[in-house]
Amino acid sequence: MSQAERLHEECGVFAIYDPDGEVARSAYYGLYALQHRGQESCGIAVCKNKDISHYKGMGLVNEVFNDDLLESLDGTMALGHVRYATQGESKMENAQPLVIRYVKGNIAVAHNGCLVNSETLLQELTKGGSIFQTSTDIEAFAYTIAKERLTTPSIERAVEESIKHLYGAYALVVMSAQKIIACRDPWGLKPLCIGKRGKAVIIASETCALDSVGAEYVRDVRPGEVVVVKDGEITSIDTYVNSRPTSLCIFEYLYFARPDSVIEQQMVHESRKLAGAYLSEEHPVDADVVIGVPDSGISAAMGYAEKSGIPYGLGFIKNKYIGRTFIQPLQSMRENSVRIKLNVLKSTVEGKRVVMVDDSIVRGTTSKRIVSLLRKAGAKEVHVRSSAPPFLWPCYFGTDVPSRDQLVMVGRTNEEVCELIGADSLGFLSVEALAKIAPKANCGFCTGCFTGKYPLDIEEDSKKS
Amino acid sequence: MSQAERLHEECGVFAIYDPDGEVARSAYYGLYALQHRGQESCGIAVCKNKDISHYKGMGLVNEVFNDDLLESLDGTMALGHVRYATQGESKMENAQPLVIRYVKGNIAVAHNGCLVNSETLLQELTKGGSIFQTSTDIEAFAYTIAKERLTTPSIERAVEESIKHLYGAYALVVMSAQKIIACRDPWGLKPLCIGKRGKAVIIASETCALDSVGAEYVRDVRPGEVVVVKDGEITSIDTYVNSRPTSLCIFEYLYFARPDSVIEQQMVHESRKLAGAYLSEEHPVDADVVIGVPDSGISAAMGYAEKSGIPYGLGFIKNKYIGRTFIQPLQSMRENSVRIKLNVLKSTVEGKRVVMVDDSIVRGTTSKRIVSLLRKAGAKEVHVRSSAPPFLWPCYFGTDVPSRDQLVMVGRTNEEVCELIGADSLGFLSVEALAKIAPKANCGFCTGCFTGKYPLDIEEDSKKS
């Protein structure tokens, strides 16, 4: 549990207040809609008559929970979480929400994000006698709030005060005996939204979770805002709001979020179509068909096709029976490894000049295999287009970008990578265009992984790990 | 295990001869590609030095098998199977392949299909002292072959002779100590194809399974043909070939098969696009966008859009984390039940006149819910189009069509159903058009579920069950 083990992660949170009960069931459907944000572990805590109980487990929401469990998690408030982590850290201890006893009783806490000053915080806290049982940031959140609670009149004020100490990207939700408190970091790096369904109030990482429980999208939690839900009333503490320009992770639009989600007024699918449209302007090509690499390349491909006038075609069928336990092919069959999950629709590409749109190109190996499959299926030309700019820098806020020596565009020219992946041409969306792909969103963006420029200073410790 | 329990099922088979071994692993990937044909149970039998061993289990291929199991299933021939069955019959006993000891040693048998004379066969066999341990047809196949083997010089001749007794739809594969024997019923109701990869020979329900193991599609097994694979040589017995007009199940093109599969030279995706194109000709409408209901309505929607000139749009996002154990919403949330798995992309349909293409309309309840979702998302008009004609009759060959009183189009006019599902207009592909959706296939089709006309007489017993 050294600092090196502390992981960057992408997660999903969902909280609900509903006087009519069935809150665990709502959380179940909400987390199911957010499953793409984390498949490693999940958990639901509920509050009934000021008493908090919870259940967590490794695996998908529909693997971990069953009817009996949901039945037993009775109450009028719930807080749920889905978690992603790289293989080595796949530990039950790290599952959220974290349910703790602190000075005022019990609370449950869950977050999506990554602190950049976590090592400093940990050292400070351990010097005061604190102990840490997980290898995630959530304990740093819990301790900070617990300490602030000693000198503040309420849990929401404790959360407000904690913002000063918590340096990084986060969407945080706390459930106490009587309230749900939601909070985004002042840069607004991670999304978090508010919904309503009758008397019920919902907090969720994405609006697709609101849709899944039949709730209406009200608004996003503002960067730096502390939202308090008590007995169905929504109030707000805005001490830390608007103090700086905001920086929503642009990769939420390009890759993370579900296409049907709306973030800061901007629907993700439309944003991806726009990325595809700008891509077609920046990197036009004379071709017969535009295809998208499933799943997240599809929207951009449709935008590219629409803008360029080249017909959109169904290029691939993806095997939908995905499972953690799928056995990888032996080395001798490795060439076919992509084909097992992704088969080319020969009739779409045979004898054609093909534009293949993907959401991004990271290591280049998958692109190379897909290009090869297209050629074997008879494509005359394969023009690869990435709706994200080249990955060149690390992310310190939760995106699990590989180290720079594994990024195919680091230290290579566009031509070299084009040759390496076997394409006839290769084009990336420009960083400039990124500013235009979410026109309805009135916020700024973090493009650190493409530009190396981050909205906040990164501690040396974080840089090392 | 009364006759009433005997089920109609849709299944997938995969067999391979490969002198280089690793046959269980190939079968694993082949079955994974065929997983859409059956998710209840699966099994793989292998033959090594004339010795047959096997493993079967309930669940998906990647749930049942692991590396150790595949390692232990060593040999140069394999026979695999995935099975679908309705809830009540979810029994381990019914998993295939069936491995039996008969007069000449051991064989493994597996099939896709449904006999219409199974009750007659069973009564005959039990009158001779036979016993039945499963509630599937596979034992009728096994017994018939075992009896014929007593008076024939080889296993392939026994299979050939069995065709006389086996009345119905089937794609059958037998693995003996030295051979793989593949056979389709003389009407050609169920698909089965042959592939090659170097010295290896593969038999599979669909070509997508050939693709997944890197094999080339050679040809389909002909209706009534018995194909023998021995030491890599493919020979054929054609006694029962061509004796009657063929009748491939048209629903393979419309729904069952994977879009990337080729059946009788015709790619399924193109066939569905053609169905959509004819649908647009037969039921045109003035609209702003064409959307498809995932997964199998997508191809037809693209065809409808292309032919009509109305833009194709992404109408829905389907949650991909599907699992057998997913908990259904309570009655109070039932209205939202579709939304949990299928969310509308508001930006695609808001304020628009929408053509919604689905692969078929069976009970009408799902269509009603989806239409309602589209309206809530702001669609001005919703025009429902089904790329299959109305279901009006039972299927006796393995498709699990509900009873007539549950079929929404039985006893109702088009207008009544249109109103019932809340659409602005409703159109079904005509039975006549079905004849044109697979132009490359030089075979006839069974359209019994739409027309009530079947390629072979149905026994009274089958009608009752």
Place this chain on the structure above:
Amino acid sequence: MSQAERLHEECGVFAIYDPDGEVARSAYYGLYALQHRGQESCGIAVCKNKDISHYKGMGLVNEVFNDDLLESLDGTMALGHVRYATQGESKMENAQPLVIRYVKGNIAVAHNGCLVNSETLLQELTKGGSIFQTSTDIEAFAYTIAKERLTTPSIERAVEESIKHLYGAYALVVMSAQKIIACRDPWGLKPLCIGKRGKAVIIASETCALDSVGAEYVRDVRPGEVVVVKDGEITSIDTYVNSRPTSLCIFEYLYFARPDSVIEQQMVHESRKLAGAYLSEEHPVDADVVIGVPDSGISAAMGYAEKSGIPYGLGFIKNKYIGRTFIQPLQSMRENSVRIKLNVLKSTVEGKRVVMVDDSIVRGTTSKRIVSLLRKAGAKEVHVRSSAPPFLWPCYFGTDVPSRDQLVMVGRTNEEVCELIGADSLGFLSVEALAKIAPKANCGFCTGCFTGKYPLDIEEDSKKS
């Protein structure tokens, strides 16, 4: 599934007719009491309104069944089974009861025992077109009954006629739509008893299963008898009764059966005490304490102590948390492997001359390790006594005796084995004494594994396998 795979096994059967229902629950407790007879797999079939349903699984009774399953297995008759098998044959297919459809509908069959003419039967049956799906004898029973049923007026008559063809050791129970039929082989090699509880009638391998469901022991099924239970009435067919001298497996008393069971009027614990008493007469020794090797050496040790006047002591504590998945020690720790499951009570043996009574000595390796443990614990002398005579011959009736080259007493003198296991003296109960250990039982015994003399001729095929 070659003949070589066909296994000798020891199993337990339990059947109940109870008009008040809850029969699956009764079967559950009955099988739990018989669990020592088979831990590999178990199953329960129930009959409700002439309809038979069932559930089987790998593992212990309390692992395979849960409340929901028992609830779903509703009816007024049940047939249950627990099965033992050596590792290689641990297959779901072999679990019993076997539920089959035959000429008159459905029946369930289960047995304990082993046919010696199974290979002959199989060859005959396959020559008639039969197929076999398991590697156990139960299908031979089922086929034979099914064939006889064609020419007999009832299922019980079919069972009666089957006795002519079924050559070997068996306790067989059949459940039809209306009856339970129980039958023992004419030599009476395997035990089977009848009990009553109010209106309920129970058939079980041992009386401990009657006790566990609160039933009274009525009598044993007689060798060759066919007992019919219909609507609570017990009738009997005795065509094959008393035609030959009976030969109950003596090892049931010495080892297999539970000490609290009564077989042929003789309580097993008392029989073991008698064996111990005769052992003390045949092999007296001057000693300070008599200890028994748990579990089945305890009773004999108490008998030895009582007869000899030497105090009985608790010599060992056996770890009771047994599980199939227990990890065996590495080679380097192998010396301690016995100690992990069996620890010596130092205070009982330290500085003493110890008589260590075990139920039998097979390979000698375990005895050697236990003697070594006793010496390390400070025993001055260790006198080993076996309450069974030396194993010298194979068993063809279901006991899994190792091959002769593994039997420590084959080809060695008593002195040689005594030295090999490190004992101060070694004594086995004589074959002659066996005749006296069950004085209340008025039946003869099979002592084939000690004498090589069997009550029936063994086919050459059985000898080979």
Place this chain on the structure above:
Amino acid sequence: MSQAERLHEECGVFAIYDPDGEVARSAYYGLYALQHRGQESCGIAVCKNKDISHYKGMGLVNEVFNDDLLESLDGTMALGHVRYATQGESKMENAQPLVIRYVKGNIAVAHNGCLVNSETLLQELTKGGSIFQTSTDIEAFAYTIAKERLTTPSIERAVEESIKHLYGAYALVVMSAQKIIACRDPWGLKPLCIGKRGKAVIIASETCALDSVGAEYVRDVRPGEVVVVKDGEITSIDTYVNSRPTSLCIFEYLYFARPDSVIEQQMVHESRKLAGAYLSEEHPVDADVVIGVPDSGISAAMGYAEKSGIPYGLGFIKNKYIGRTFIQPLQSMRENSVRIKLNVLKSTVEGKRVVMVDDSIVRGTTSKRIVSLLRKAGAKEVHVRSSAPPFLWPCYFGTDVPSRDQLVMVGRTNEEVCELIGADSLGFLSVEALAKIAPKANCGFCTGCFTGKYPLDIEEDSKKS
């Protein structure tokens, strides 16, 4: 996780230093031997090159761990734990060892016992900003040590200082990057011993765990002593040793510990025999046979028999296939519920005057059922003897004694209880005799549950919970 949830528990700890490695495997066997002290959850932490990794799970040692896991837990030090808890608290979070990051890196902590000042400690700690994630005392231990470590030069000194704050019963083991530290509370309420095997040093709750790994018993950890194991060297800090009279829980001898364990020089089996002997002196009776209720009544029954001269007999057979998932009988069968797990050996008791010795009588219901079983089996008289005095008071140190209103002897005379359980006579061992049952142990005992006199003051908070 209110105070009310905090549980009294009985647990087992095992730690090993072994330069030759395989420490997880040794811990596995050690915990297996200690399994009777806790079946709910278990865990093993290992230290390799100063790095600590661990694995925990719900269930028995042989259910939670497998070969791969043990292989992956590589190192030269290990700390293992088995835990017992009442049903409601069966949570993964409570499993031990607890692995934490604190000011000096990582440590693992595990304990057996119960603090009586835990609520006070918790309130103090939370007032300082601490948070608690479990509902066990182990976090109070961890925090206290972590805080003391801030002002002490070493982990062992931090443990030493912690003793001042930790008020209650405990056997505590800490594993740091370089050392194993073991410590018993100054009253010596919980047992803990030291063993050696070559260069390896072992710490364990009972000596049976030393035996299971082939280690020699060196001595017990002294009450109040802090034992430090570093690089195989054993050193000791005795600041808190001998400051008060010691008070080992007498119930370790009577019930908890395994009969083959030696605590404070006294073998448990001999102690129980002595208890039985004194019981026979205090409550003699004219009878024909003495039987013990398995498992822990056996030793005392043997002592009673030996002393009284009445023959010892095997009275019961206990079903050994115990499992957590065993289904309880329905109310209608409840009368037989004891019989399912415990069957009477009729031949032992029929027509006899029986002395039935049990380890204790708590609620009386089980005794009543067993007496009834004995009478049904034909016992002429049943004289019940308890080798423990009557339970009259709560235990604050980890024994899960029911509340006073459930204790059968509270508020009833001996005669009343005798009648209630249906016995002919009833006798309990006297509190006075307890002092004599462990003559080799030179320590005092806690008999609080019998006398209401405890070796340390109990806080009001503990009394309430």
